[in-house]
Structures are given as C-alpha cells and as structure tokens.
Amino acid sequence: MPGHVTSLRAYLDQGRAVPLTARVRQHAPSxxxxxxxxxxxxxxxxxxxxxxxxxxxxxxxxxxxxxxxxxxxxxxxxxxxxxxxxxxxxxxxxxxxxxxxxxxxxxxxxxxxxxxxxxxxxxxxxxxxxxxxxxxxxxxxxxxxxxxxxxxxxxxxxxxxxxxxxxxHPAARLGQRILFDHGTGIVVGETAVIEDDVALLQNVTLGGTGKEAGDRHPKVRRGALIGTGAKVLGNIEIGEGAKVGAGAIVLRPVAPFTTVVGNPARPVGERHEGLPSLTMDQSLPPVDYVI
CATH class of the missing domain: 1.10.3130.10 (serine acetyltransferase, domain 1)
Incomplete structure (x- = not known):
C-alpha cells in the first residue's frame, strides 16, 4: 500500500483498488x-x-x-x-x-x-x-x-x-469487501464510486438523471446497504453506514447512518450506529406516511 495515501477516499480518487486500512473494522479475515x-x-x-x-x-x-x-x-x-x-x-x-x-x-x-x-x-x-x-x-x-x-x-x-x-461501467471505481447479493439487474454508471464494505442487492441502479455529462453518478460510502430494487440517481452521496430501503427512488444525498425509504426517498427513524452492510439487516423503522 503506498505510504503517501492517507485515506480511503484519496485512494479511490486515484482509481485503484482499495487496500485494507486500519480505518475499516474487520472480522479477522484470513x-x-x-x-x-x-x-x-x-x-x-x-x-x-x-x-x-x-x-x-x-x-x-x-x-x-x-x-x-x-x-x-x-x-x-x-x-x-x-x-x-x-x-x-x-x-x-x-x-x-x-x-x-x-x-x-x-x-x-x-x-x-x-x-x-x-x-x-x-x-x-x-x-x-x-x-x-x-x-x-x-x-x-x-x-x-x-x-x-x-x-x-x-x-x-x-x-x-x-x-x-x-x-x-469500466470507469466506475470499486473498493473491496463488496457484496452484490444475487447480483441480477445491478447497474453501476461510469462515474459511480462504491467504497469498502458496501452491499447492493439485486436490481439496484446507481445511475444518472438524464443526458448530463461529466461526474453524474452516485458515490456510495463505506458500509452502506442498498436494498432490492432501489434506484439511486445523480451525482449524490450515500453516506457512510446509510441504509436505503427496497424499492426506494433516491434523488438527494443521504446522510451517514441514516435510513431512507419511499419514492422519492426520505429519512425515517433515528440515526443508527454501525455499518448495516456488515449485518445485512434490512429491517426498517416504522414509517408514518403512505408511499
């Protein structure tokens, strides 16, 4: 691992595979x-x-x-x-x-x-x-x-x-310890970034919002969990440890350790702790509105 790279994000910005870092909690991998x-x-x-x-x-x-x-x-x-x-x-x-x-x-x-x-x-x-x-x-x-x-x-x-x-897309940047559960139907756009320990379930799209050029796809930060069929569109950030409910349409950034559901997606419940991708806990807090 290059000694001058001091953060996961800086390493991703170089477009390389992400190394193991002390910053990431691990379960004693072999x-x-x-x-x-x-x-x-x-x-x-x-x-x-x-x-x-x-x-x-x-x-x-x-x-x-x-x-x-x-x-x-x-x-x-x-x-x-x-x-x-x-x-x-x-x-x-x-x-x-x-x-x-x-x-x-x-x-x-x-x-x-x-x-x-x-x-x-x-x-x-x-x-x-x-x-x-x-x-x-x-x-x-x-x-x-x-x-x-x-x-x-x-x-x-x-x-x-x-x-x-x-x-x-070949230009998309992926970290490691990434789980594509089932995998079928996952689409990742050209300027998307998926950091370490992220989990995506089937039919997730990390896409653009139209014909815009340049940096136009989502940035999914460490430990986020994106549920079945969710669509995350545009150059927005899905924060560290965020959870996106199944079928959600996400058009705005999601704060770290926050759960969003619905169309358009909106936050529900209290901020949680930990990285949901590590437990694969897809349960959601009570929703007090009709989607």
Missing part, C-alpha cells in the same frame, strides 16, 4: 494464502464423483488463488471472439500489474462468506456466485480502461453483463 488452503481442503472433502471433473481443474490443479481466479474468469468470459487461453493471459497480466487485486478478490470472497447466510463454504461462492464474478471481471475491465485499452474494457463489460446480468 490471508489470501490461508483462504486458498481452506478452499483446497473443502474440495478434498467432497465425495461427489460428478463434481470432481469441475473441482479438480478449478481448484486442486491450480497452484494458488490468483491462478485459480484467472482460470475461472477466462472460462466464464470465453467466446468465439476471444478464447479462454487469450483471456487467461490477459487476467494474469492484470494480476501482475495490479497484485493488490488478488487480495481484494480474496477479501470480497471472505465478505460473502462472513455476511451471506447462503454461503456455507468458500468454494461455492468462488465458483458460482455471479455477483462475485461480476466484480472480479470489473476489476480487469477497470485496469484496461486505465491503460487506455477501452474497447477491450467494453468487451469485458459487455460479456460480463451478458453472463451475469450485472452491468458495471
């Missing part, structure tokens, strides 16, 4: 190497003979987490236009150029295991959770975008959107 060893142990314990043809090449035949991730993404993105061998080399080039991306991917996977009750092991979300896959494909596309290989970045974006029904 190192990438330890996570990889745990995944291999899970696979060795599998007794399903049908699954062996999937698990052995995906996990046991790979030397480390980074190579396994490149193997996975190259086979997901494979098409008649770009073959898996070419894509594997591209992902490995990205990992060598941005080694912090491998730890970020491991942190994303740990966040899923820690916060999603559907994830009872590490291998299942690694192989099958498309929200995780979409974020990792975005990291590759974002690197290509920064390297001015923008047509190829758009190819990765388009292919990932076809596969996972998650559409993230």
């Amino acid at each position: 190192s990438t190497a330890a996570l990889w060893q745990a995944m291999r142990a899970e696979v060795r314990g599998c007794r399903d003979v049908v699954l062996k043809d999937l698990l052995r090449p995906s996990i046991l035949d790979q030397p480390d987490f980074a190579t396994a991730l490149a193997f996975l993404l190259s086979r997901k993105l494979d098409s008649d236009l770009l073959r898996k061998a070419t894509l594997f080399g591209l992902v490995r080039d990205f990992q060598r150029a941005r080694p912090q991306s491998v730890d970020a991917a491991a942190a994303d996977l740990h966040a899923i295991c820690d916060r999603d009750p559907a994830a009872t092991d590490s291998v299942t979300p690694f192989l099958f959770f498309k929200g995780f896959h979409a974020i990792q494909c975005h990291r590759v596309a974002h690197w290509l975008w920064q390297e001015n290989r923008r047509t190829l970045a758009h190819y990765i974006q388009s292919r990932a959107s076809e596969l996972f029904a998650v559409d993230i």
Whole structure:
C-alpha cells in the first residue's frame, strides 16, 4: 500500500483498488494464502464423483488463488471472439500489474462468506456466485480502461453483463469487501464510486438523471446497504453506514447512518450506529406516511 495515501477516499480518487486500512473494522479475515488452503481442503472433502471433473481443474490443479481466479474468469468470459487461453493471459497480466487485486478478490470472497447466510463454504461462492464474478471481471475491465485499452474494457463489460446480468461501467471505481447479493439487474454508471464494505442487492441502479455529462453518478460510502430494487440517481452521496430501503427512488444525498425509504426517498427513524452492510439487516423503522 503506498505510504503517501492517507485515506480511503484519496485512494479511490486515484482509481485503484482499495487496500485494507486500519480505518475499516474487520472480522479477522484470513490471508489470501490461508483462504486458498481452506478452499483446497473443502474440495478434498467432497465425495461427489460428478463434481470432481469441475473441482479438480478449478481448484486442486491450480497452484494458488490468483491462478485459480484467472482460470475461472477466462472460462466464464470465453467466446468465439476471444478464447479462454487469450483471456487467461490477459487476467494474469492484470494480476501482475495490479497484485493488490488478488487480495481484494480474496477479501470480497471472505465478505460473502462472513455476511451471506447462503454461503456455507468458500468454494461455492468462488465458483458460482455471479455477483462475485461480476466484480472480479470489473476489476480487469477497470485496469484496461486505465491503460487506455477501452474497447477491450467494453468487451469485458459487455460479456460480463451478458453472463451475469450485472452491468458495471469500466470507469466506475470499486473498493473491496463488496457484496452484490444475487447480483441480477445491478447497474453501476461510469462515474459511480462504491467504497469498502458496501452491499447492493439485486436490481439496484446507481445511475444518472438524464443526458448530463461529466461526474453524474452516485458515490456510495463505506458500509452502506442498498436494498432490492432501489434506484439511486445523480451525482449524490450515500453516506457512510446509510441504509436505503427496497424499492426506494433516491434523488438527494443521504446522510451517514441514516435510513431512507419511499419514492422519492426520505429519512425515517433515528440515526443508527454501525455499518448495516456488515449485518445485512434490512429491517426498517416504522414509517408514518403512505408511499
């Protein structure tokens, strides 16, 4: 981690993957190497003979987490236009150029295991959770975008959107330990920012309000939780630890540690404590008006 970067926001503004920082409360995540060893142990314990043809090449035949991730993404993105061998080399080039991306991917996977009750092991979300896959494909596309290989970045974006029904513009900036729960229908615009520990549920849109140019998409700060089907539109800030209720239409900034619901969204209840994305608590305070 570069020593001159003193804040999460400053690091995001450089357009890089966000490192682990002392500022972010964590649940003792395993190192990438330890996570990889745990995944291999899970696979060795599998007794399903049908699954062996999937698990052995995906996990046991790979030397480390980074190579396994490149193997996975190259086979997901494979098409008649770009073959898996070419894509594997591209992902490995990205990992060598941005080694912090491998730890970020491991942190994303740990966040899923820690916060999603559907994830009872590490291998299942690694192989099958498309929200995780979409974020990792975005990291590759974002690197290509920064390297001015923008047509190829758009190819990765388009292919990932076809596969996972998650559409993230290559220029959007994402932190780590991000959870796209289910993932289906999530749209993230070009100038959007998603900081560390954020959780988005299915059908969330971080979009613009029209044809305006420039910086026009939301900035979602650390630990925010955005519920199913919510639409957050315009260059507005969703504050640290904020909670956006399912189906809300958010057109104005949301203060930190505040819950908003409705169309248009408005605050309800008292300010809460903690980061709702870490507990995935989607319950809402009483609402005293008709939406």
